[in-house]
Amino acid sequence: MELDEFDLALIERLRIDGRASYESLGADVGLSRTAARARVQRVLASGALRVVAMVHPxxxxxxxxxxxxxxxxxxxxxxxxxxxxxxxxxxxxxxxxxxxxxxxxxxxxxxxxxxxxxxxxxxxxxxxxxxxxxxxxxxxxxxxPAAQQPESLEQFDDTDRRLLNLLRQDGRMPYADLADRVGLSRGATRTRVLRLIESGVVAITGIVxxxxxxxxxxxxxxxxxxxxxxxxxxxxxxxxxxxxxxxxxxxxxxxxxxxxxxxxxxxxxxxxxxxxxxxxxxxxxxxxxxxxxQYDRRPLRVLPRSVGAGAAR
Missing domain, CATH: 3.30.70.3460 (Alpha-Beta Plaits)
Incomplete structure (x- = not known):
C-alpha cells in the first residue's frame, strides 16, 4: 500500500488522539471530512494502523x-x-x-x-x-497514558472495565455501539469514556x-x-x-x-x-x-510452565 503525505499526517494525528473526529482530522491536514474518513478507513483496512485503548499498566x-x-x-x-x-x-x-x-x-x-x-x-x-x-x-x-500514576482505581467498576475491553479491540468504536454493548445510554457511555481518559487510566491511540x-x-x-x-x-x-x-x-x-x-x-x-x-x-x-x-493485551498473572513451554515450541 502506498502512503502519501496526507496519509502519514492523518496517522500522526491519530497517534495523538485516536478518537479524533473525521471533521477535525480533515481540518488539521487540509482535507474535507469525507476525504479524511475515506483515507483513515483505507489505512485501517490495510493493517498499517490500529486504533486501540492503551491502558495504564x-x-x-x-x-x-x-x-x-x-x-x-x-x-x-x-x-x-x-x-x-x-x-x-x-x-x-x-x-x-x-x-x-x-x-x-x-x-x-x-x-x-x-x-x-x-x-x-x-x-x-x-x-x-x-x-x-x-x-x-x-x-x-x-x-x-501521560499520567505517571492514574487516579484511584477503586472508582472504576465492571462497566468501565467492559468499555476498556471493547476499546482495546477498536479504539474508534462509536459511542452508540459501545452503549449498546454495555447497556448504557450514549451520553452516559461518552461520559464514562472521557472520565477514563482524563483520569490517566487509558489513552486511545493509533499504533503503526x-x-x-x-x-x-x-x-x-x-x-x-x-x-x-x-x-x-x-x-x-x-x-x-x-x-x-x-x-x-x-x-x-x-x-x-x-x-x-x-x-x-x-x-x-x-x-x-x-x-x-x-x-x-x-x-x-x-x-x-x-x-x-500488542500492548493492548493483558498479561497472564501466573504463567504455568507446561503451558508456556508448549506454546513456545
Whole structure:
C-alpha cells in the first residue's frame, strides 16, 4: 500500500488522539471530512494502523518490566521470534541487526513472574542466549497514558472495565455501539469514556508498524551514563524522535527507541545524543521486522510452565 503525505499526517494525528473526529482530522491536514474518513478507513483496512485503548499498566496489575536481547542458533530468526511472540508477557518482539538477532519487551505482574517468563524463553528451541535488562523507571512511553500514576482505581467498576475491553479491540468504536454493548445510554457511555481518559487510566491511540510500508525507520539504542545521568535522560526524553526510553538495571543504564523518516535523520539524532553531557557511551541497532506489538493485551498473572513451554515450541 502506498502512503502519501496526507496519509502519514492523518496517522500522526491519530497517534495523538485516536478518537479524533473525521471533521477535525480533515481540518488539521487540509482535507474535507469525507476525504479524511475515506483515507483513515483505507489505512485501517490495510493493517498499517490500529486504533486501540492503551491502558495504564497499574490498571492491569503490571508492576515489572524488562528488555531481552536474544542470540539465535539452530533455527531461523523468524521462527524463534514467532515462538517468543506466543508468550502473553511479551507485548513487543522485533528482529534486529547487530550482535543480537531479536529484542523483546516483557511486562508482568511482578519480578518473580517476569523471571519465570525469561526462563521459559531460554528454553525455546533456537535461543542460544538471553541478555536481560530490568526497567527501573519508564522515562518516556508514547503508547501509554501521560499520567505517571492514574487516579484511584477503586472508582472504576465492571462497566468501565467492559468499555476498556471493547476499546482495546477498536479504539474508534462509536459511542452508540459501545452503549449498546454495555447497556448504557450514549451520553452516559461518552461520559464514562472521557472520565477514563482524563483520569490517566487509558489513552486511545493509533499504533503503526514502523518497519512496514517504508514509512519510518525504527532504531533501538542503549546508553551508559555518567553519575546518575538524570539530566541527560531528561534531555533525551524531550526529543520528539524518541518514542520510548527507560532507565535500566543490567548491562547498561538506559534503553530506548527512535522513530525517524530517513537514515540521515537517524544518524543526526544519534550524534545529538552522544553530544549530551552525561552520556558516556551509546550503542544502537536497527529494527528489521516488527513481529509483535500488542500492548493492548493483558498479561497472564501466573504463567504455568507446561503451558508456556508448549506454546513456545
Amino acid at each position: 497499574e490498571f492491569d496489575g503490571i508492576h515489572a518490566f524488562g528488555h531481552l536481547s536474544l542470540a539465535v542458533h539452530g533455527r531461523t530468526t523468524a521462527q524463534v521470534a514467532e515462538s517468543v511472540a506466543q508468550f502473553p508477557d511479551t507485548p513487543f518482539v522485533s528482529i534486529v541487526s547487530g550482535r543480537h538477532s531479536i529484542v523483546a519487551e516483557l511486562r508482568s505482574s511482578d519480578v518473580a513472574n517476569l523471571a519465570d517468563t525469561v526462563s521459559l524463553i531460554r528454553s525455546v528451541d533456537g535461543v542460544q542466549s538471553v541478555d536481560t535488562l530490568l526497567y527501573t523507571h519508564l522515562v518516556k512511553e508514547s503508547h501509554l 508498524n514502523p518497519t512496514a510500508f517504508g514509512m519510518t525507520r525504527m532504531t533501538g539504542f542503549q546508553l551508559h551514563l555518567e553519575t546518575d545521568g538524570a539530566t541527560a535522560l531528561s534531555a533525551i526524553g524531550r526529543m520528539a524522535e524518541v518514542d520510548f526510553l527507560a532507565r535500566t538495571l543490567g548491562r547498561c543504564d538506559a534503553v530506548g527507541t527512535l522513530i525517524t523518516r530517513t537514515g540521515a535523520e537517524t544518524i543526526d539524532i544519534l550524534d545529538r545524543m552522544r553530544a549530551i553531557d552525561g552520556v558516556r557511551d551509546l550503542q544502537s541497532w536497527t529494527h528489521l521486522e516488527l513481529v509483535k506489538e
